[in-house]
Amino acid sequence: MIRIKLVPVLSLKAVLKNAVPYIKFTAALNLIFCMFCLALPGELMARSITPKQSYTAAADTLADSVLLKKRLINNAFDDIFMQNLRVSEGGNDYFNKVKTQLTADLAPNFVLFSTPKSRFFAVFTARVKLRLLATRGAPVKSPSFMPGATVFYRLNEDTYNPKFLSFGYSHHSNGVRGPSLNPDGSFNRDSGKFTTNFYTLTYYTGKRIDKEGLIINRYDNLALEVHAGLFGLGVSEGLKDHYGFIRVNGSRMYNFAKAYDDPLEKGKKNYKNWQRIRFDFAYIADKYDNYSAIDLKKRLNVSLRYYYQFPFMPGAALMFGGGYRGQDDYNQFFEDSYGYITIGLASSLSFDFHKH
Numbered sequence: 605m606i607r608i609k610l611v612p613v614l615s616l617k618a619v620l621k622n623a624v625p626y627i628k629f630t631a632a633l634n635l636i637f638c639m640f641c642l643a644l645p646g647e648l649m650a651r652s653i654t655p656k657q658s659y660t661a662a663a664d665t666l667a668d669s670v671l672l673k674k675r676l677i678n679n680a681f682d683d684i685f686m687q688n689l690r691v692s693e694g695g696n697d698y699f700n701k702v703k704t705q706l707t708a709d710l711a712p713n714f715v716l717f718s719t720p721k722s723r724f725f726a727v728f729t730a731r732v733k734l735r736l737l738a739t740r741g742a743p744v745k746s747p748s749f750m751p752g753a754t755v756f757y758r759l760n761e762d763t764y765n766p767k768f769l770s771f772g773y774s775h776h777s778n779g780v781r782g783p784s785l786n787p788d789g790s791f792n793r794d795s796g797k798f799t800t801n802f803y804t805l806t807y808y809t810g811k812r813i814d815k816e817g818l819i820i821n822r823y824d825n826l827a828l829e830v831h832a833g834l835f836g837l838g839v840s841e842g843l844k845d846h847y848g849f850i851r852v853n854g855s856r857m858y859n860f861a862k863a864y865d866d867p868l869e870k871g872k873k874n875y876k877n878w879q880r881i882r883f884d885f886a887y888i889a890d891k892y893d894n895y896s897a898i899d900l901k902k903r904l905n906v907s908l909r910y911y912y913q914f915p916f917m918p919g920a921a922l923m924f925g926g927g928y929r930g931q932d933d934y935n936q937f938f939e940d941s942y943g944y945i946t947i948g949l950a951s952s953l954s955f956d957f958h959k960h
Contacts, residue, residue: 695948
């Protein structure tokens with residue numbers, strides 16, 4: 605009899621039943637591994653994109669704060685530089701040696717460089733002086749063309765006690781081509797050529813005082829002015845030993861900004877220029893027509909001016925003043941010495957101070 609050994613069905617079912625948990629666990633592991641493989645590139649990409657938390661974050665914040673502070677200071681000093689720019693004036697001078705109907709000292713300022721990123725400030729001034737003479741035909745006898753460029757540089761960071769320097773180059777001529785001297789050796793004031801070029805180094809200090817409803821800015825400066833004619837350069841005939849080639853200049857200015865009610869926002873105050881007082885002097889320090897060093901009548905120029913701005917005159921002011929010219933600063937008229945009074949209007953970027 606042939607016997608066939610059969611595998612018991614019940615035992616096979618038992619084996620499969622015991623293997624099911626293992627199969628499920630292996631499948632779960634495979635599924636987790638696949639999900640990990642799919643997620644890993646995204647995670648790596650996310651890490652490459654997400655900004656890293658740096659331990660130098662505090663240092664970076666401090667550096668940004670220092671940079672912002674410097675830029676705010678530079679910006680404030682640019683406003684201080686503008687307050688010290690030359691102003692344009694028009695009106696008339698009285699008691700001149702040569703009578704006039706109208707005088708003007710036009711000095712439009714073109715700001716060439718001004719940025720909070722730098723402590724430098726540069727300006728070009730296209731200055732022209734005019735005198736309409738009180739004679740027949742009211743001629744303008746040889747205007748003074750005095751263009752120049754100036755660079756300012758701040759020395760400290762205290763906007764309430766600023767200190768800064770300026771260096772400038774200026775040209776002075778009358779645009780006439782006639783001979784500078786008459787046949788008898790005197791200066792040709794009618795049609796004679798006048799030319800000189802000079803450099804000016806100026807040191808400034810200031811002080812700001814805040815009061816209720818009022819801001820007072822005071823600025824002082826002292827300058828050395830040297831003309832190229834001292835070295836025989838860029839000068840018209842005959843000026844050597846007769847015209848001041850080395851000068852010591854200086855000034856003191858008080859600028860008052862007053863609080864006004866804002867016309868658009870009730871309860872808000874705006875500070876704008878209100879009044880200004882300015883004193884200027886220039887002393888000729890080199891050899892000059894054998895005048896002694898203490899002969900102030902021939903060596904000293906002084907002026908005192910008062911300016912008043914109404915709130916509706918943001919860039920202009922009424923002007924009244926006077927002074928003495930030991931050596932006239934109007935080209936070929938430089939031999940004249942006299943006292944004078946001036947009345948008129950003034951305007952410039954210098955008058956555009958405002959604070960909200």
